[in-house]
Amino acid sequence: MNIPRTSFPRVVIIGGGFAGVALARKLSKQEVQVVLLDKNNYHTFQPLLYQVSTGGLEPDSIAYPIRKILKDFPNFHFRLANVEEINTLENKVLTDIGELKFDYLVVASGAVTNYFGNSEIEKNSMAMKTIPESLNLRSLILENFEEALLTSDLNERNALMNFVIVGGGPTGVELAGALAEIKKGILPKDYPDLDTRLAQIHIIQSSNCILKGMSDQASEKAEDFLEKLGVNVWKNVRVTNYDGKTVTTNTDLTFETATLVWAAGVKGATIKGLDAGDLITKGARLLVNEFSQVNGFQNIFAVGDIANMVTNEFPNGLPMMAQPAIQQGKQLGENMVRLIDNQPMLPFVYNDKGAMATIGRNKAVVDLPKFKFQGAFAWYVWMFIHLFFLIGFRNRMIVFINWVYNYVRFDREARLIIRPYKKRLKK
Amino acid sequence: MNIPRTSFPRVVIIGGGFAGVALARKLSKQEVQVVLLDKNNYHTFQPLLYQVSTGGLEPDSIAYPIRKILKDFPNFHFRLANVEEINTLENKVLTDIGELKFDYLVVASGAVTNYFGNSEIEKNSMAMKTIPESLNLRSLILENFEEALLTSDLNERNALMNFVIVGGGPTGVELAGALAEIKKGILPKDYPDLDTRLAQIHIIQSSNCILKGMSDQASEKAEDFLEKLGVNVWKNVRVTNYDGKTVTTNTDLTFETATLVWAAGVKGATIKGLDAGDLITKGARLLVNEFSQVNGFQNIFAVGDIANMVTNEFPNGLPMMAQPAIQQGKQLGENMVRLIDNQPMLPFVYNDKGAMATIGRNKAVVDLPKFKFQGAFAWYVWMFIHLFFLIGFRNRMIVFINWVYNYVRFDREARLIIRPYKKRLKK
Secondary structure, three states: OOOOOOOOEEEEEOOOOOOHHHHHHHOOOOOEEEEEEEEEEEOHHHHHHHHHOOOOOOHHEEEEEHHHHOOOOOOOOEOOOOOOEEEEOOOEEEEEOOEEEEEEEEEOOOOOEOOOOOOOHHHHOOOOHHHHHHHHHHHHHHHHHHHHOOOHHHHHHHHEEEEEEEOOOOHHHHHHHHHHHHHHHOOHHHHHHHHHHHEEEEEEEEOOOOOOOOOHHHHHHHHHHHOOOOOOOOOOOEEEEEEEEEEEEOOOOOOHHHHHHHHOEEOOEEEEEEEEOOOHHHHHHHEEEEOEEOOOOOOOEEHHHEEEEEEOOOOOOOOOHHHHHHHHHHHHHHHHHHHOOOEEEEEEOOOOEEEEEEEEEEEEEEEEEEEEEEEHHHHHHHHHHHHEEEEEEOHHHHHHHHHHHHHOOOOOOOOOOOOOHHHHHHO | OOOOOOOOOOEEEEOOOOHHHHHHHHHHHOOOOEEEEOOOOEEEEEHHHHHHHHOOHHHHHHHEEEEOOOOOOEEEEEEEEEOEEEEEEOEEEOOEEEEEEEEEEOOOOOEEHHHHHHHHHHHHHHHOOOHHHHHHHHHHHHHHHHOOOOOHHHHHHHHEEEEEEEEOHHHHHHHHHHHHHHHOOOOHHHOOOOOEEEEEEEEEOOOOOOOOOOOHHHHHHHHHHHOOOEEEEEEOOOOEEEEOOEEEEEEOOOOEOEEEEEOOOEEOOOOOOOOOOOOOOOHHHEEEEEOOOOOOOOEEEEEEEEEEEEOOOOOOOOOOHHHHHHHHHHHHHHHHHHOOOOOOOEEEEEEOOOEEEEEOOOOOEEOOEEEEEEEHHHHHHHHHHHHHHOOOHHHHHHHHHHHHHHHHHHHOOOOOOOOOHHHHHHH
C-alpha cells in the first residue's frame, strides 16, 4: 500500500464502525498519521438496519461515506481493503490490496453473526448485520408475499407468510414489532387477494425473558407490547435446526416457514494472526486491559464489539453495543496522544447510559441509569437519541422525514425489491 | 396465474412505467379488471437515474411501489412477472409465473439500451436505464477512484479517472455535468492523495450537436455549460469499439478509460410473439395507429417508448420520453372505456410540452413551445417539474431535501458502494 511515511507515528485502525470512527475523530488533529481500513467505503448505523429490512428507511440514509467523516483532517488516509492477516512480529497488516506497516494497531473490526457452529442454519437463514444483508431480507419478505399469491397449496402459502425470528435481543424484538406493523397496516392494502391475517410472526428466545440485558420492567413491557401487536413470543425454546422449510427446537414445537431470521447471537470478527487461543475469550472477543491493549501487546489495541474489557460491573465484558464502542474509541484516542507524549495512559471507565429498544409506534422501552420508562414518551426518546447519534445532517433530516411520514401515514414506502434475493439464489 | 375472472372484461398491461401507470390509473374506477405485470415491484422515475449514479439521490426516492399506486382501487391486480411471449391467436400472455388470458392487451414494456449489434461494447460498457444499472455505475465510479489510489502506473491511474460517455442526449449530458461537479467539489476533498485534476470527462456525440431533439439555442448553451464545467465535448465522432480499455472511434481519436457509459441509444423492448417484421419499425418499436392499436389488431395496444406513433409533426414517431408515454396512457384509458361502451375511440393528439435538460447547479436548458430559456431560472423550472412528476409525497420531500442539501453544501452524500460492482465481476 503506497502510503508515504511521515515523521509522525502511524496508527492503523481496522474498521470504520462506531469505535473506529470515534477514535479516528479524536486523532484527527494530533501528530499521528492515521490509516483507516474498512471493507466498505461507508460507516453503517447498525441500530437502524431493521428499518431498512422492513421498508421504513432507505439504506443510504443510515450509511455515511467514511472519507467524508474525516475529509478535513490532514494526515488521515482511508483505504477500501479487506484485512486478511495481522503480523504481530513485524508490526504489519496484510490486506487484499497489499501490506502496511504500523507503529500502533487498533482492531475495531466489530462483530459478525454467530451461528454457534450450525452450518445448516447459517446456509438457510437470514442475518441482519450489514446493509446488503438487510436489503436481502427486505427483498425476501416482499418476494414471499408475491409468491404466496401464486400458490394454491395452503401449507406453502402459510410458510411463505410465516416469519420466525430467533433471538429476543433488541434486533429480534425491533424486527418483530416492525413486521407486525406491516402485517396490520400495509399487507391488507397491498395484497387484497391474500388473506394476510394468516401471516404469523414468531420470536423465539432460549432463555426465560426477552431483552435480557435490560431491566425486568423493560423486558416484561416489551413482551406485552409484542403480544398486543400479535407477535407470538416463545421463551425457553432453543432452535436446533432449520433446513429451509422446517424449524426444529429442543421442544415439541416446530415451525414451517420460508423465512428464518437469525438474531440469536454475535461473535467477534477475529483476524488471522491475532486469534490465538490465549487472546480469545468467550464470544471470540479479544481480551483487553483497561487501556484497551490486547493481552500481551504494548502497541496493539482493540475497541468496540471485538474487545472484551472486563469490569467489576460487567465480569463477562462490556455489552456489544454502540455506547461502549464510542466511549472506548474516544478514550483510546486520548490515551494514544498521552502514550506518544510519554505520559501514562488513563484507565477506561464505562459510563453506562442505559439501553433502549423500540417495538412499534408509541411503544418503546427505555432504561436510564436512574429512571426506567415505557410507552409513547420512551418512543420519542428512542427516536431523538437515534437521530442524535446518526452521522450527518442530511441523514438526520432524511430519517426524520421518513419517520414523520411513516407515523402520519401508517406507511413504509421503501417496500422495493431493488436487489432481488431469490432470483440470485436460483441462478 | 390464478386471477379469478369477473364479469368485467380483462385488460392486461405489460409494464409499470409512465405509460402503464397512467393507463392503470385511468382504468382504476372503470368496469374493467386490470392486471398489471412488471418484472419489478416498483415504478422507476427514469429521468433522475443519473443522480442515483452520481450519489446525489438514494434509489428508493425515485422508485415507488406499484401496489401502492393503485391500492385503493378494486378490480386491480398486480403480478411480479417476466412476460416471455404473447400469443395473439389465443389472446394470452405467457410469463415466468404462468399464462394469463386477456380481452385487451396493452404493451407498455418501454425501451432497452441499444448497442446497435456491438456485443463488445455491450459487454464492457455501463448502461443507465434501470436502478440496478445506476447503482452499478455509482459503485464503479467510486471503485475506480479507490483503485486509482493503489496503482503507481500513471497510464492505469489516468484510465481509472477518465470517464467516457457516449451519446449527447439528455442522459449523457446530465451525467457528464454531474460528474464534472463531483470532480470539482468532492474528489479533491475525498482523495487528497490523488491529483484529481487529472480526472477527465468526455462526451462523444456522432452528430454535429448535443441534445439533438431540442432547439439550437438549448443545444449550444448546453455545450457551453459543459465546457465551462470542464467536460470535453466531441462532436461528429462515432465510437466504433471498446474492449474494456481503449475506446476506438471512426476518427484518429482514441480514449483510454476504465469506464464507458453507453447512452447512445435505446430501442423498443419487444416481446416474442409480437415482434414480426411487419409490426416492428425503426428502433424496434411497434407501429400503432392514432388509437394506439398495434397494426392489424383490434384488441392489442401499445403505448410509451415501445409504441411508434407517427404524426405530421413527428414523421419518425413521437419522442421516447415521459410526456408522450403519460399522455398516451391517459388517452388510451379513456378510449378503452369508450370501446367497451361501444362508442367510437378518439384519436390521440400529442400536446408537446417541450423538453429540458440540466447540466449542473444553476445550469439548465428549457424549451417550452413558445419560450426558450437557459441558466439559473431554467434550473429551478427543471427541478420543480421533476418534483411535480415524481410519484408520492414522501419521494418528493426526500428528493427536495437532498437537492437543497446538495445545493447548499456542494455535496452528494450518497457516495456509497453498497453493491460492489467490480467484486461481482471478478467472481
